Amino acid sequence: MTRAVDVVVIGAGAAGLSAALGLAATRQVLVLSAGDGSTPWAQGGVSVAFGDDDPLDHAHDTHVAGAGFCDPRNVRALVEEGPQRVAELIAHGALFDRREDGSLSRTLEGGHSHPRIVHAGGDATGAEVDRALRAAVRAAGVETMAGRVIGLTKSTSGRVSGVLVETGGETVRIDARAVVLATGGIGNAYLASTNPSAVRGDGIALALLAGASLVDMEFVQFHPTALFTGQTRGQLPLVTEAVRGEGAVLRDLRGRLIMAGRHPRADLAPRDIVAREIEAAMRRDGTDHVWLDARSIEPDVLRRRFPTVLASCASIGVDMLSEQIPVAPAEHFLCGGVQVDRDGATGVPGLYAVGEVAASGVHGANRLASNSLLEGLVFGRRVATALTLDLPATTDRSYDVVLTEDREPERIRAILTKYAGIRRDGAGLNAAADELSALGNGPLATVARSVIVAATAREESRGCHWRSDHPHTDDRWNEHVAIGLDEEGLPTTRDAATQRARTGPR
Template identity: 40%
Template structure:
């Protein structure tokens, strides 16, 4: 059993920003970071486009960024949170620059500002087409210099420890559910370790792997959301899954698809259908720079109408020297599969990209469980509403990491966190009695394929009630089979991820069933119009 002051789950921008700030403020206290893969393998790493932040004060303003965010969110944004994130953004990005992050600059020395769908002005600060990688690099370097931060790689968090593990009945109606720490599978020793902490901070990322094709890495299995749901914490708006309109189409691909950032369209790329028509004008006056939900549905409709598996992104007319400078990785990826962007159009199709819902938190990142915080894609702050505005996610992670840092610091400075209250509790060790190694891994791999197929076919960009009812029945069966396997098996990352993905799939479908309207990313042909407004759906 290990006890620490501050426990952080996840090494993306949300986790590392908070960990660095806590360790800097309290050099005598220990910050422990757990990650189930290598520290640099995160959703942050794969963010291409950049960070939306107001810097051009002549043409842009906080008011414009706020309005763009609210329009994209389709009536479900928390306006107070939107204002907080937009107005805190410049200071947070400057902190990262001060730590050594390199963003692209004009010859004048001003930062280059890109434009993406849904934005009325150019405000995307970026590092070529690997902005997330650059931010991740900067924060990992900063954290490496802190002697009171320990990172444990390949340590898979199994569950949050609450009163439930002390033998008490805990339900969603239980007042003051409290987090004492986590059980975690150390993949190097195969032991389940008990890690106790005064505060636990979840930065576990997204859940794109619940779909057959996603821009997310293999680690994006919704672990934080599933753990909090099992611990009877509040989850909201899981039905709002954003499909990125332009993932590179490669025949037969399952899993992670290569992302073609929206910034390519911001620089002039044009979507075309099988006939070569620039079709977006038929769907929205903003054409190729409409918000992502509109563009993804338009592409989906063109593909179904023409009977194709992709559309085309035309960059042939663009300045090729500038294209290679701004999008070197996209250029090289296309080149590697025989596509010359100066002569050939790029085949693209939508892929699962971002979860706008998640663990319900307040404006300080607090979950409904005491001493448990959640930030980044695993959380639902109210910023994104029914559809995330492009490049607002990295901004949200930085702002809310800082707000959690302020909130926890206040508690520490005012002695509002008792000195390891967990010492007074008889936290049991993990009990693995009666379990054995699964004899057939196909029981896990096939269930995962079934889940991804169900979610992709029935709970994708366009939904209807018959598909949703069929999906929930199949997910219920998968849940029963997997729970039985989980109870009788020694734990492994494979079975833990499957269990978490099934829970996430269930939450997405349940949210979609309860939302009897088409709004933002939840488009249901049985409810083609918005209702008066169904508020946040909390599960």
């Protein structure tokens, strides 16, 4: 079966739906989804500076959290266009929490200098954003299809010209003038993650196979406070750092404050710093979790602001109103991804990427809290604008680029978890490369190798990339590490980018 549309969007999270919604009036769009993305699970909110909060202050906080590795132009677009995108979302029916006077309720999260996190349902912001966007997309008449994309088609000129989809027990070929990857991050390339199972990096592998480059794959963010349930694999419940924004503190198992004296913002330091301090405390004490103490927060505030966290805690027998919450870091967000320009275009004609799968540069070496939903809203619309203004004609199809199945997915996840977690070193990364060498070229193996190659190349510590054998930031590594496929189809550093990194910026 074959059909044709103007634009295929792969992924139905905030970024993909925003792109589809922006295109709906001018292009025939088809949204493909293989299951829930990360958007419905986002708890904290959307960071947006307006009123007495200057977007330039938001930009400053983003750059600080990103360890000076953010793209200044794209960060400016993020913070300046953000209020308009949130206002449009409200116009589409999103119901954000408000104060008694009718103004939007805003809270504080780690790394922010101002309470600028708007939220919905207390701690169910992602679910509300998802609901509002899906309703708007339906109202705009955008077609959606359930199915897993297993490949791309390319023309003789090298342009991406469509997708191959497994749906309803058959393979469907869809021709398109442009394909937008909005597939999310790589969460389930690790044993345990805050992401749902459908988020495993297929979009990363598809982009590489099509000839695109990756950047910043070493910057994998671990959320400091996933709920410690005793499980060591699968999706773990998140305990939003907005709980710390309301006054909760982290303690080790002896009751000592973990962040005291570690950072000027203490428990509200950027995520990479908090995650490292928790990991160090766990390693020092030989424990598998620490405590998040929210008992100083008024019970009515906890009930109103954090119903999702309350329910998650109750499911493991913990009453967060009167008991400390067991937490530990877990894989959460990919700060890098497919290399794109500010309009989401990759180096492959006809192929675009947006959201967590894309390296827009707004997160640098470590994402600032609650900038992810904002990124999806802002850059989803930027991709839509680009494809509204310029969408070349369809070209003839010549060959397919198809994903292969992974041989031992669980072993791949175990390798990446063991050697490319919060704490890394050269010996472990080399061991990971050796162990992955016999595991084929499936999408999960490709993602794992990409992280390992980038983490091995960057011989310094920066943001959420922490090398215990190179514990300091080194200005010689101010360039990005770029990844492509070699002649054998294996991820490797792009020579020019690696050379620039080793010799320093020019």
